[in-house]
Amino acid sequence: xxxxxxxxxxxxxxxxxxxxxxxxxxxxxxxxxxxxxxxxxxxxxxxxxxxxxxxxxxxxxxxxxxxxxxxxxxxxxxxxxxxxxxxxxxxxxxxxxxxxxxxxxxxxxxxxxxxxxxxxxxxxxxxxxxxxxxxxxxxxxxxxxxxxxxxxxxxxxxxxxxxxxxxxxxxxxxxxxxxxxxxxxxxxxxxxxxxxxxxxxxxxxxxxxxxxxxxxxxxxxxxxxxxxxxxxxxxxxxxxxxxxxx
Amino acid sequence: xxxxxxxxxxxxxxxxxxxxxxxxxxxxxxxxxxxxxxxxxxxxxxxxxxxxxxxxxxxxxxxxxxxxxxxxxxxxxxxxxxxxxxxxxxxxxxxxxxxxxxxxxxxxxxxxxxxxxxxxxxxxxxxxxxxxxxxxxxxxxxxxxxxxxxxxxxxxxxxxxxxxxxxxxxxxxxxxxxxxx
Numbered sequence: 554x555x556x557x558x559x560x561x562x563x564x565x566x567x568x569x570x571x572x573x574x575x576x577x578x579x580x581x582x583x584x585x586x587x588x589x590x591x592x593x594x595x596x597x598x599x600x601x602x603x604x605x606x607x608x609x610x611x612x613x614x615x616x617x618x619x620x621x622x623x624x625x626x627x628x629x630x631x632x633x634x635x636x637x638x639x640x641x642x643x644x645x646x647x648x649x650x651x652x653x654x655x656x657x658x659x660x661x662x663x664x665x666x667x668x669x670x671x672x673x674x675x676x677x678x679x680x681x682x683x684x685x686x687x688x689x690x691x692x693x694x695x696x697x698x699x700x701x702x703x704x705x706x707x708x709x710x711x712x713x714x715x716x717x718x719x720x721x722x723x724x725x726x727x728x729x730x731x732x733x734x735x736x737x738x739x740x741x742x743x744x745x746x747x748x749x750x751x752x753x754x755x756x757x758x759x760x761x762x763x764x765x766x767x768x769x770x771x772x773x774x775x776x777x778x779x780x781x782x783x784x785x786x787x788x789x790x791x792x793x794x795x796x797x798x799x
Numbered sequence: 800x801x802x803x804x805x806x807x808x809x810x811x812x813x814x815x816x817x818x819x820x821x822x823x824x825x826x827x828x829x830x831x832x833x834x835x836x837x838x839x840x841x842x843x844x845x846x847x848x849x850x851x852x853x854x855x856x857x858x859x860x861x862x863x864x865x866x867x868x869x870x871x872x873x874x875x876x877x878x879x880x881x882x883x884x885x886x887x888x889x890x891x892x893x894x895x896x897x898x899x900x901x902x903x904x905x906x907x908x909x910x911x912x913x914x915x916x917x918x919x920x921x922x923x924x925x926x927x928x929x930x931x932x933x934x935x936x937x938x939x940x941x942x943x944x945x946x947x948x949x950x951x952x953x954x955x956x957x958x959x960x961x962x963x964x965x966x967x968x969x970x971x972x973x974x975x976x977x978x979x980x
Contacts, residue, residue, distance in 0.1 A: 556962065557943045564944040566962055620968035630966040637961060638969045690844030690959070705841035754818055758825035762845050769827035778818040785814060789807035 556688040568688040575680025582672040596659040603655040608648020615643030664739030671745040679720035686713035710759040719752025750781035842940040853929030870977035882964035889967040894926035
């Protein structure tokens with residue numbers, strides 16, 4: 554849609570701008586959520602920063618390690634350019650681990666910290682969707698609907714916009730759930746996961762270049778369903794029984 | 800917002816049933832390439848790469864569609880572009896390493912053969928360099944920034960677009976992905 558933004562003589566990749574803005578919003582969300590949940594704001598912000606920084610560095614170093622033959626001939630390439638060359642699995646693994654150990658070192662309560670970080674996580678996922686919409690490879694199935702978008706003469710589902718809508722629903726769910734007393738820590742995180750996972754379960758069906766299994770199943774749908782079911786199981790297990798159940 | 804255990808259990812069963820049914824309903828048909836095969840040419844991932852014909856430095860004609868059957872890497876560049884000059888050795892090395900497997904071409908944007916030829920000799924470039932003197936092909940590919948590199952699979956479908964300087968590791972990683980697919 555809009556891979557670059559031209560400002561005079563400058564041509565700026567839109568995805569890069571979106572990621573910078575999205576990371577700033579995600580970190581701000583962590584601060585605000587921690588304050589509202591009466592957690593240690595600085596420590597919670599530190600978990601978010603540590604997770605992002607550790608994940609970013611690990612993703613880069615893992616890619617470098619996997620392609621060392623190329624990088625050893627050009628060591629400067631390890632630090633520039635940074636627009637590509639990352640290992641997502643390594644980034645996720647080490648990022649989560651980094652945030653976990655930082656939180657432990659600061660003696661943060663794990664479940665309540667997840668509650669505070671849920672809006673950040675959703676914001677980051679929405680950032681990915683927006684960057685994909687503007688400059689990424691994703692596009693929706695053909696559809697002639699009033700809200701379809703025109704991509705090179707073909708009308709399609711604006712699937713990334715559906716994902717953004719799902720993110721807003723999840724944030725709204727977090728906000729509404731927060732307003733009532735929490736029967737157990739971690740409830741807000743599970744509610745957010747349930748809502749966002751459910752929307753991705755639905756919307757991925759409209760993606761034309763979805764991640765598929767060899768049998769044609771949408772793998773992201775399966776992952777989303779499993780995440781939602783796990784969240785619902787935990788919500789059921791941790792929720793107090795009703796008076797009738799007692 | 801449900802508060803009792805029973806309500807959450809009901810939701811769990813409902814999501815399990817409806818979610819599973821939706822996943823089955825969303826399953827792609829066996830011929831899942833039909834979507835890409837029927838799409839028009841467009842300078843975007845998942846679309847057929849716009850076809851073009853240009854003249855190379857040695858006077859030969861290069862036509863993109865004639866490369867069907869093997870992946871193609873199309874790098875848009877110019878002699879005045881510093882990052883373009885920096886990444887040329889990577890493309891040269893890749894053209895040697897993947898000779899016969901992948902076609903690597905460097906489309907010069909907006910310059911003449913007389914301008915490009917001495918530069919190519921100086922840099923030792925041996926892969927084809929079609930010259931897009933009037934920037935017609937660059938416009939069709941919506942090239943707003945140099946360098947820009949398009950990774951095209953053996954069916955002519957664009958799999959990846961890289962805007963800006965590309966290092967050797969990323970270039971080879973993308974080529975390996977083209978070959979794997």
